[in-house]
Amino acid sequence: MIQLENICWRAGSFQLAGISLVVPARSYAVLMGRTGCGKTTLLEIICGLRRPEAGGVRIGDRDVTRDPPGERGIGYVPQDGALFPTMIVRDQIGFALRLRRRSATEIQQRVQELARQLGVDHLLDRLPHNLSGGERQRVALGRALAAKPSVLLLDEPLSALDEELRDDLAVLLKSIHRELQVTALHITHNGREAAQLADVLFRLDGGQVRESSLPAGSS
């Protein structure tokens, strides 16, 4: 579960005031809103990359408001993947496990397992600049999932992809979510994407979040 309680944040004239939302455990939530309405800021507050002026963040039954990003048990996939420019795919996916000092065998097994699942097992020795947009997002997803986080946060992960790739990756996201049973919060401004993925739909508008009904034909 992800819970935001009265989150307030301000930068210049832009502000988020008293935002509350609950993403039920193991559900796939989609947060929609226009560009510049504060979706990414909200995600960064959940990640711990921005500190709210007031309010609290709970993940599962823990209050993580003051925890550093790395101790929140989250996996984060930013818009452009933000892969580490000098690391090959194998090292990107194994990064979180190396930080946790897991054995080389365990890291290798987990990397292979995720790479197979995400269809990037033939790319393990490539650098990010030799990957296509879709491959980058798959690797970013593998990197985020390697340490088995309880929560997956996705910031417009499909926005830079063409329509066909977008559909493929949406199917992959849904199957990974079902298989790993993580709580996911996915932000987008694309209605079709929301319809494909959302179990729960939120809209951020005018600095307020409200739960919205799922579009017709949603999964």
Add this chain to the structure above:
Amino acid sequence: MTTSSPRSRVSLFWISLAVITALYLLFILAMLGATAAYTTPHHWLRALGSREIRYSVGLSLATCTATALLSLLLAVPVGYLLSRGRFRGKEALDAALDIPIVLPPMVVGLCLLILFQTPFGRAIERLVPFTYTVAGVVLAQFVIGAAFAVRTMHGTFDHLSSRPEDVAMTLGCSRGRAVWLVTIPAARRGMFAAASIAWARSLGEFGPILVFAGATRMKTEVLPTTVWLELSVGNLEAAVAVSLLMVALAMLVLVAVRLAGERV
């Protein structure tokens, strides 16, 4: 026809720019060509065979390398702070760090000399003597070389996205570890450029070294000092030979920086 077509106007525009650029390039090449033609390989070899000049070549290479490394040690954290930090007075700090670049070089030397006459400077001198020593040569080079290295690293970090660092933090890194594991490897070309620029700038440094470290043969004599000393005794051939050596070294750095790619 009284008006030219857009196509011919554009052509004239580009031709004018090409002529201006060509004249400037020609002027630079003429300067270097005239200097090169002034000497012969025989003069060059004789000058480089002299014990004093060999010492000054060695000291220049050693001090410039030390300065480049020290400048990099300073430029990486300061450049990162200027690029990623958000704090009050950042613009003032940014401007203040340019002071060594805009100060006349002689003034930098004089400021160093006076600083080391204060009680604070004397206390440092008791630990490491700087005035009129090789350490003083490095310090005089460092004051200016480091400012250029800081500029370069600031630009390098500005060009690198902070997103990968953010992701590394969500995966378990502290900010420092994320910078070390993700950003520093990505900034390696910029670091090479920063060190090279500091090295090349230090190679040509003369004013601050003359004032602060002196021009003692076989002690604090670096290549620009040699040119000045040889000119002052009328040995133009040796001054030209050493100047050409400095030109060759500067060209080498220029090519190395271009090959490594200054842009990250």
